[in-house]
Amino acid sequence: MTVKPRESTMDQPRNLQQDDEPRGYHRLAERTMGPFPQLAIFRKLGSLDMLNLLSLQAELTHLESQFKAISRRDDKSAGVASDFSVSFRAMLEERDQNSDKLPDLAESDDTQMQWWLILRIREKLNEYNSTLLQVSRVTALPKPNKHHLGLLRDSLNETDSSSSFLEGTEFLTWETINEGDLIAVNSSREEDEFTHWFNTHPLVWYHWLIGSKLSESKKGLIAAYSDSRVSRIATVITSVVSALLPVVAVLVLFYVKATHDRIYIMLGLTALFAFAIAIFTSAKHHEIFAATAAFAAVEVVFIGSVNDNRNPVTA
Numbered sequence: 001m002t003v004k005p006r007e008s009t010m011d012q013p014r015n016l017q018q019d020d021e022p023r024g025y026h027r028l029a030e031r032t033m034g035p036f037p038q039l040a041i042f043r044k045l046g047s048l049d050m051l052n053l054l055s056l057q058a059e060l061t062h063l064e065s066q067f068k069a070i071s072r073r074d075d076k077s078a079g080v081a082s083d084f085s086v087s088f089r090a091m092l093e094e095r096d097q098n099s100d101k102l103p104d105l106a107e108s109d110d111t112q113m114q115w116w117l118i119l120r121i122r123e124k125l126n127e128y129n130s131t132l133l134q135v136s137r138v139t140a141l142p143k144p145n146k147h148h149l150g151l152l153r154d155s156l157n158e159t160d161s162s163s164s165f166l167e168g169t170e171f172l173t174w175e176t177i178n179e180g181d182l183i184a185v186n187s188s189r190e191e192d193e194f195t196h197w198f199n200t201h202p203l204v205w206y207h208w209l210i211g212s213k214l215s216e217s218k219k220g221l222i223a224a225y226s227d228s229r230v231s232r233i234a235t236v237i238t239s240v241v242s243a244l245l246p247v248v249a250v251l252v253l254f255y256v257k258a259t260h261d262r263i264y265i266m267l268g269l270t271a272l273f274a275f276a277i278a279i280f281t282s283a284k285h286h287e288i289f290a291a292t293a294a295f296a297a298v299e300v301v302f303i304g305s306v307n308d309n310r311n312p313v314t315a
Contacts, residue, residue, distance in 0.1 A: 024165045032155045037186035039152045041144040043173060044183045049135045056128040063124060067117045074114055081111045091115055144184040147200040149174070194280045195234045203230060238280045245273055246295070253302055266299045 022030050033040045074081035083090040095115045144152075153174055156164040164171060172178060203225060249269045256262050274292040277283055283291070 032152065038145070038148045039155070040185040041149060041152055041174065041182055042185065043178055043181050044138050044141070046139065046181055049138070053131060053135060056124065056131060060121065060124055060128055063117060063121045067114070067121060070113050070117060079111065084114055138183065141183040141185065144182050148184070149182065194238065195231065198234045199230060241276060241280060245276060249299060250302060253299065262303050266303065270296045270299065
């Protein structure tokens with residue numbers, strides 16, 4: 001769904017707007033991010049995530065150091081604790097016999113300390129691993145589309161006061177200073193360059209010239225267009241280009257007589273083919289390389305066959 005901001009056409013009475021219209025974050029959620037998930041753009045707060053992970057890692061490092069020291073102490077002891085390194089059963093039995101006794105790190109003969117540290121490490125390690133996986137998933141979210149980010153910024157100013165409701169540090173949430181820290185909750189990662197360009201330029205031009213005048217586009221502050229319809233149009237254009245390129249290459253090479261001219265033209269057509277694949281599709285590097293090599297091979301075979309036909313060998 002591609003969106004385009006435009007002037008409000010709501011005809012509600014002024015007193016109804018003042019009493020029932022959502023304000024601030026409620027308006028942002030109900031009128032912008034909720035109906036148009038492409039505008040659900042948030043800060044990932046990466047520096048805070050990293051600081052949280054670093055603090056958890058530091059805690060685990062200290063617990064690990066304490067556990068190793070207590071384990072070495074128990075190994076050297078003359079009591080039952082010397083068996084803890086080779087038998088968890090011995091450790092658990094000692095825990096059950098002294099369940100009413102609190103561990104004390106200062107006591108050199110405290111047999112509960114090793115088990116207590118294992119429990120602390122287990123709890124903290126679960127928190128650390130859970131946080132690590134969450135941060136990994138969040139950082140993998142795509143960056144927002146610049147067009148959508150611009151629409152979100154515009155929607156923040158589409159209020160009666162013509163200025164954003166955000167104040168203080170919250171005012172900077174979606175500003176340029178935090179642009180590198182923003183993520184999109186709902187954004188297509190496989191969108192090719194042509195579809196992206198089609199969404200942000202021709203569709204906007206269409207809205208200005210035609211779409212804004214249609215009745216179905218006159219509801220609310222944002223006009224929406226079907227993702228599937230836009231994608232279908234882009235697919236048709238891509239299909240036409242992909243069908244024409246090989247035909248154009250054959251026609252040009254057929255009518256050019258000089259072999260060296262055909263070779264130079266082949267170089268240009270091959271580069272154009274590779275460029276078209278990169279722009280009109282989301283193919284990976286190795287896929288572009290393979291397709292371009294196949295296209296060049298077809299051109300070479302065609303040039304060779306044309307030369308053979310024009311210069312038949314006679315006895």
